[in-house]
Amino acid sequence: MQLPIVLDGSEKATLQNQIFDQIRSMIIRGQLKIGDPLPATRELSSQTGVSRNTAVLAYERLIAEGYVQTRPYVGTYVAATAPHTKYPSAVRCDFDSSEADRRSIVDESNDDHAAPPRIHSLVNRRRRRLIADFWVGRSDPNSFPLKAWSQLIWNRLKTAGAALTEYNDPAGLPELRQAIADHLGPARGVIAEPDQVVIVGGCQDGFNLLARLLVRPGSPAVVESPCYQGAAYVLESFGAQLYPVPVDHEGLDVAKLPQVEGAVAYVTPSHQYPTGVTLSLRRRIALLSWATEHGAYVVEDDYDSDFRFVGSPFTALKGLDRGERVIYMGTFSKCMGPGLRLGYVVLPRRLVDGANRLKTLMNNGQGWLEQAAMADFMASGGFGRHLRRIRQLYHSRRDALLAAMEKHFGACEVLGDQGGMHLAWRLPEGFPKASDVEARALDAGVGVYALAAGAAIHFGPDDESDRFLVLGFAALTEREIEAGVARLASALQGDRRPRDITAAMRSKQEAL
Ligand SMILES: Cc1ncc(COP(=O)(O)O)c(C=O)c1O
The missing domain is CATH 3.40.640.10 (Type I PLP-dependent aspartate aminotransferase-like (Major domain))
Known part of the structure; x- marks a missing residue:
């Protein structure tokens, strides 16, 4: 079979992404339905003129996101989980709220809704100087594209005219x-x-x-x-x-x-x-x-x-x-x-x-x-290049954090390390509560954060939420990461080390 795929070599998107996008759209729009076969990658590559590898990579992404599945020795098909199958497009827009259990984070005695009582732990609080601060959500200040930015600002200022001083x-x-x-x-x-x-x-x-x-x-x-x-x-x-x-x-x-x-x-x-x-x-x-x-x-x-x-x-x-x-x-x-x-x-x-x-x-x-x-x-195009550069940098820093955790604590159960700028560490049995670890780490000059301090609210039981630490890695160098984790390990020395967690559990994202 042939799919109506048209590739444009002058587009910014790679050929692999163009194939992915076009097949995905056909599935979402219902042009391809559950169980419909996709052409073999060899066929697609000769139809579109891309290398077989490009077609394979596009299919792998469609599989990873659940749009298609392969049946060994048979071929590749639109998956039963693909979106158009279950997702109705009817729209309703009524805002008639109904009564239900109120699970509010407002202190009932506090009637000032403009300033919730626990606002202190939002992301922008000031912290004291630490050897390594694994604070969440911080970008690396040294990676800001200062030279390009000053040039862009200066160019705009030179030609600003009324735009600078008028309402826009x-x-x-x-x-x-x-x-x-x-x-x-x-x-x-x-x-x-x-x-x-x-x-x-x-x-x-x-x-x-x-x-x-x-x-x-x-x-x-x-x-x-x-x-x-x-x-x-x-x-x-x-x-x-x-x-x-x-x-x-x-x-x-x-x-x-x-x-x-x-x-x-x-x-x-x-x-x-x-x-x-x-x-x-x-x-x-x-x-x-x-x-x-x-x-x-x-x-x-x-x-x-x-x-x-x-x-x-x-x-x-x-x-x-x-x-x-x-x-x-x-x-x-x-x-x-x-x-x-x-x-x-x-x-x-x-x-x-x-x-x-x-x-x-x-x-x-x-x-x-x-x-x-x-x-x-x-x-x-400067922004695209900047993104590629810091993506690589943060990737190395994430790797450094995982390596340091493994070196000093053994295999750890880590969530969310596939992307982003922070990960969550579920502390093993026998370890102190996260809030205690946070306090001891701070005394030792290291910032690691339990959920409540790490800009998160957990609505479940406290003992459950107090098993997690969040660690941001993007703003720290690899050296700082290693030094911080080493210091954390020595601050916690005497506590049971999580050696009993099997390596297979790391990153497995078990249920919270
Ligand atoms: C989940 C989440 N959303 C948004 C933001 C950032 O918000 P803003 O764009 O206001 O800086 C953060 C900051 O850490 C965050 O953790």
Whole structure:
């Protein structure tokens, strides 16, 4: 059989990615159905003129993401888990919230919803000087592309004219919105027009914009458990009724989604915060079906998906979103630096006008100069080169952290090490609680963090959540990583070493 695949050698996307994207689209659009055979890689390579290896790699990615499967000696077929099969495209948009158990993180005695009581452990707190601080979510300050950036800023200043001093489009600079739309297609499988992109001051600003748009006092909000504090606190501060849904080795446990109407669901499918697990394709489809059936919006926080070290990155949830239920959120905080305060939200078309009006109301848009420099950086290809460079750097640092943990603690059970800028370590039986390890490490000059201190909220029992440490590795050199882990090991000397965990358990992402 032949598939209508057309490859363009002048496109930015590699031939392998073009094949992947086109087959994936045929599956999502229903042109290829469950059980339909795909041509053999040899056939595809002679049809399209690519090498056999390119065709094999494209198929491997389709298999890894669950779109197709192989039957030994028979061939490659559209998998039973492929999206179009179960995911209805009907849209409902009612916001009629219903009563349910209130699982709030608000201290009941505290009626100040603008300032939740546990706000102290958000990501930007100041820390004392440490030998090695494995604080989560920090990019490497030395990797900021300073030379290119100063040149871009200076070029823009020279030609700024009135743009520097006038009000600009509150939804963001058109060139930047265009550059983001161009980037998201090949990088994340998200197809959007520039007018669906709103530039925000990082995800945190985006959470506020979306909460203001979608949340009313008492309206239901699904959050992951454990969950990123920055998002949960904002939802809570707008009076949302929180429905924590547990996360296991496949990500959000969709079977436990509440049967309520008109919810907002905040999720981190690529690299769950804090556990680092990836939401499986099967569950992505179920989550989208749930959103469609219940008129919910899913906020996909794709904060650190630029960094994937094992296999290809999963297509974003938004890339599967035929019913326009997903709001995609990206940030430059991880790939450039949080000091920029620059991020973006990609909206379903029906939310665009409302979001633009709110953005005007809230702050009339982000600063012009840095948006302009970022747009130029992306359009010139500098951003792509920068991403490739730091992806490699963070990969080496992750390897250094895993190696140091193994050297000093034996085989460890690690979650979320396939990508991102941090991993989670489930402490073995016989080890002190994570909060005790955190305290002893700090005394020894090392920062490692239990979930609550690591910008996460766990809604389950404390003794369960206090078994995890989160360790950020992106901002530390390999030498600092080794020194920090060595120091941690000597601070904990005397405690049982986790030698009884088998090597096979590492990275296996067992249920939390
Ligand atoms: C899950 C998650 N989302 C978003 C962010 C970043 O937000 P911002 O873009 O506001 O810097 C972080 C920061 O660590 C995070 O951990």
